[in-house]
Amino acid sequence: MAETLRSRMARAAVPIVALVLAGCAAGPGGRGEVESWLTVPDGSARLAQQPELAWQPGTPEDAIRVDPSHHYQEMVGFGASITDASAFVIQRLEPSARAALLRDLFGRDGGIGFAFTRLTIGGSDFSLSHRSYDDMPAGQTDPELRNFSIDIARAEVLPTARAALAINPELKIMATAWSAPGWMKTSDSMVKGTLRDAYYPAFAEYLRRTVEAFATEGVPVHYLSIQNEPDFEPENYPGMRLSPAQRATIIGDHVGPEFARAGLSTRILDWDHNWDQPEQPLAVLADAKAARFVAGVAWHCYGGDVSAQSKVRDRHPDKDVFFTECSGGEWSPAWTEAWPWTMRNLIVGATRHWARGVLMWNLALDEKHGPHLGGCGDCRGVVTIDSGTGEVTRNPEYYALGHLSRFVRPGARRIESTSPVGEVLTVAFADGGAHVLLAFNAGSQATEVGVAEGGRHFRTRLAPHAAATFRWPARK
Structure with a gap:
């Protein structure tokens, strides 16, 4: 961030x-x-x-x-990411408290009706470990993915997502890779590096098998981005730099065809990074092969201006717009700074600039802004759960999202x-x-x-x- x-x-x-x-x-x-x-x-x-x-x-x-005769995008929903950390703190609540919190977050009867969420594919900075779904000892590879397993997601993330789906069956789920397995990369690590050309096909299969495995667990993946923040290589948590040319090739020649052969309906989103580089998704969409498989562009808030969403959408009105990550944190006082910024830029700004869905980052964190492993040490979840008492604090982001998520259901039109x-x-x-x-x-x-x-x-x-x-x- x-x-x-x-x-x-x-x-x-x-x-x-x-x-x-x-x-x-x-x-x-x-x-x-x-x-x-x-x-x-x-x-x-x-x-x-x-x-x-x-x-x-x-x-x-x-x-x-207000003029209903002029209408724009159809909405998917609002919400926040069920990161490994979020699932961890939610699952450690007493069952009755956990059920009540999830009803409040995802329910429409007295809740705020979150209808959109995002899951990480393997580890991120808000995970308890930096693991992929196909780890190998240093120097070893697994091009046939014989070691593939989503067991780390089965522990807490997928049960949390299933519980949310049970409360709100309209919930749409996005999945994002923070890194390919280390053995596929130039760094031989989940941290830093880029994807080796030779492993483009294996990475496409890895993503396809992830989508299929999640669906088998009762968690359908409706949207997928192949890489979180592809123009950033974090120093101490999973990341992977992928240029527009690399993403175009990976999507157009590998992931898109792989998903099509498997009959997957999962829609691929490009970019999943900041407003300050609209030229990056434009370059991917200029590639005819990639554009065929790219359903839309996903955006983050950590650089640039929200108007970038419209700049790209104006060039490609057939492509969807999603806003998929922003975090509040202790660098910004909650109600005097974070609240007005979030309302101006994300709740009003992102939707007026064509976003069909709006996501904050962590759905829930503990009172120490975690658990996390590297990355942001003072990020704020939509809710904070005290690890000792189980008390839930609803943060400004909860109320900002709730001002639309409670009243604007999937299928509504701006x-x-x-x-x-x-x-x-x-x-x-x-x-x-x-x-x-x-x-x-x-x-x-x-x-x-x-x-x-x-x-x-x-x-x-x-x-x-x-x-x-x-x-x-x-x-x-």
Whole structure:
């Protein structure tokens, strides 16, 4: 994870003041027509349902306009990665506490409805060991993958994913390799190096067998990227540098055909790295063989600007966009810096720039920001689980994701919404018979907000850095 995120988030910080949420309530004996939920950085509300608001006639000039006639991407969902570390801390909860937490994270009945997650293929920095699914002693190789086994995933990750699927059968799962087995690489190690040309076919088979083995365990892999952060070689945890030309060859000549021969429906995503190098996925998509098998591009937040997602999508409107990793951490105070940055860039920014899915990094970590082996020593999970007491702390990322994940189900479509009011940022969705609008006040002053649709409007007031999700029945 790059240090650039810390400096960007620090620049985003502004003072927090109290919030007033005031609406035009329904008349005596009446019932409001707009439901709303609120989060306030000062802690006075955390995704808390508010009194219903009533529509008034007219469309004020300064109102946010929601227009369902203009629609964009279909949503897959929101969530966070079930890393080895996340599964470890979740599985060590008492069974009743574990079940309650998973219902809260993945359930739609009283939970926040996560519908998208990401698993690592073998070890990462948030693993208890740096192992692949086909390790060999130094100097030995296994090109026929006779030693292949997903036993390390069977211990905790796959049971956690199965439990999440049981709660939310709509859950879509992405899998990502942090490194090929060491013997396939120039470093003869999971750490650093690149993939040897001679082992491109073996790596494709390794990924195909992983997808098939996960499915046998009841965990279907809907999306896959062949390499996490391919332009970065970490010093002390698994990684593997792969240039655009290498990725194009690996996908176009090996992984794509291997998956096709096996009849796999898993969709391949390229890049899975930062916003600051859109030229990398563009180079892969310029290769005709690779482009045939690449379903979309995955992005991380640790460098560049979220607008890169649209730059690539504008060139390739037939390819999906996913946002697949960002982490909060102790370098950025939770509610004064991390919350507004996440709302601005990921919850509103990523979705307005075409993301069909939005993922944070670790779903859960302990109070010591782990367990981890190398890499980030002060990252924050979406939730923190105290290893001694089992107490669960819901972090700003939980509430940020929840402002959409609870209300925007898989299959919903983003629709047009304007943001004419100061620094109020919006994103809107049509979800079945309802319309959903998220409004976030990114400014330093309290702001009155009007929301208009179809010749009617309602009004409310948001203080700095307050977020409100509104939901109302769509007109027939």
